Amino acid sequence: MLINNTSLLVQNIKDRKYHSVVITTHHKPDGDAMGSTLGLCAFLKEFIDDVVVCTPTDYAENLFWLPGNENVIDFEQNPAVVSEKVAGAELIFCLDFNRLSRINQLGELVGESKASKIMIDHHLEPENFSDFTYWNHQASSTCELIYLWIKESFGPGFISKDIATCLYTGLMTDTGNFQHNNTKPFTLRLAADLMEFGADHLAIHANIYDVFTLDRTKLWGYCLYKKLEIIPECRTALIYLDRDELRQFHVQTGDTEGLVNFGLGLKDIVLSVLIIDRTERVKMSFRSKGTFPANEFAGKYFEGGGHRNAAGGQSTETLEETVAKFKASIQWYKKELQAI
Ligand code: 5GP
Numbered sequence: 001m002l003i004n005n006t007s008l009l010v011q012n013i014k015d016r017k018y019h020s021v022v023i024t025t026h027h028k029p030d031g032d033a034m035g036s037t038l039g040l041c042a043f044l045k046e047f048i049d050d051v052v053v054c055t056p057t058d059y060a061e062n063l064f065w066l067p068g069n070e071n072v073i074d075f076e077q078n079p080a081v082v083s084e085k086v087a088g089a090e091l092i093f094c095l096d097f098n099r100l101s102r103i104n105q106l107g108e109l110v111g112e113s114k115a116s117k118i119m120i121d122h123h124l125e126p127e128n129f130s131d132f133t134y135w136n137h138q139a140s141s142t143c144e145l146i147y148l149w150i151k152e153s154f155g156p157g158f159i160s161k162d163i164a165t166c167l168y169t170g171l172m173t174d175t176g177n178f179q180h181n182n183t184k185p186f187t188l189r190l191a192a193d194l195m196e197f198g199a200d201h202l203a204i205h206a207n208i209y210d211v212f213t214l215d216r217t218k219l220w221g222y223c224l225y226k227k228l229e230i231i232p233e234c235r236t237a238l239i240y241l242d243r244d245e246l247r248q249f250h251v252q253t254g255d256t257e258g259l260v261n262f263g264l265g266l267k268d269i270v271l272s273v274l275i276i277d278r279t280e281r282v283k284m285s286f287r288s289k290g291t292f293p294a295n296e297f298a299g300k301y302f303e304g305g306g307h308r309n310a311a312g313g314q315s316t317e318t319l320e321e322t323v324a325k326f327k328a329s330i331q332w333y334k335k336e337l338q339a340i
């Protein structure tokens with residue numbers, strides 16, 4: 001179900017009423033987050049002089065080639081610049097997240113800012129922090145929503161090759177290369193549209209997936225050979241990594257992205273979990289098959305959420321305690337997991 005109350009905002013943009021705009025997205029932005037923010041940024045430049053993308057944190061290097069990436073400002077690297085941009089903004093776009101807590105301390109600045117806020121997102125249970133909303137949890141990606149919003153509110157003539165390239169990237173990554181159940185006939189038509197607008201699908205795929213470091217490849221081999229655990233009665237696969245292991249493989253932001261999917265490739269496995277001891281907290285990724293609500297599980301036990309089949313969470317306990325808590329709590333779902 002689409003919620004769209006942006007008609008006044010669209011008119012204001014067309015009337016060139018805004019002069020300084022910030023676009024932000026979630027913590028550790030992924031392909032959909034960076035594709036949607038940079039695609040939108042390229043579009044808004046048609047109407048607004050000062051448009052800037054500010055991320056709450058850094059992101060994976062395989063996104064650096066995206067058109068417009070050179071102007072992104074990372075809040076952790078440049079807190080003063082980002083604070084000034086947010087304080088001076090008339091309008092703030094919040095893309096690919098729907099709770100201010102998902103953008104760390106930047107969320108406080110955005111919350112305090114007098115700017116009008118617009119949320120464009122596809123995650124469940126949006127928080128009520130924005131003045132304008134374009135939201136549909138059935139959308140494959142935020143890139144899909146940006147495409148529809150531009151096309152329907154302003155016209156397809158605004159979709160340039162650069163915008164199509166950014167949006168195709170998010171469509172491709174958030175659907176797991178058009179494999180996940182958020183891929184509908186409509187998604188593929190939209191991918192075809194973006195190709196017609198100039199997105200080079202071969203180059204995009206190569207830029208995202210054919211650029212891994214040797215360390216990252218060895219880390220994945222190590223995880224599959226030495227770290228993959230199966231909890232057979234719960235049809236669950238688990239990998240967890242401590243700080244020494246992260247150091248040993250010089251793990252960079254993005255190196256573990258997608259690793260959790262491997263567990264789901266195993267016969268009979270319906271839930272896969274990756275638990276990583278990041279310094280400030282323990283971060284968890286969940287992927288499930290069928291009806292198992294990974295987001296509800298993540299929300300109940302690990303302060304998380306997301307989609308039914310792809311969710312995340314966190315813990316402030318130690319890695320060992322978090323793993324033990326996971327193993328204990330998943331036992332409550334044994335029957336449900338066996339029935340899938
Ligand atoms: P990932 O495992 O790739 O980090 O996240 C999978 C999905 O879960 C994404 O849609 C992401 O937005 C959501 N997600 C990840 N971590 C969290 C979290 O800590 N809280 C909430 N609410 N959602 C999360």
Ligand code: MN
Pocket residue numbers: 032033096122141142174
């Ligand atoms: Mn997304």
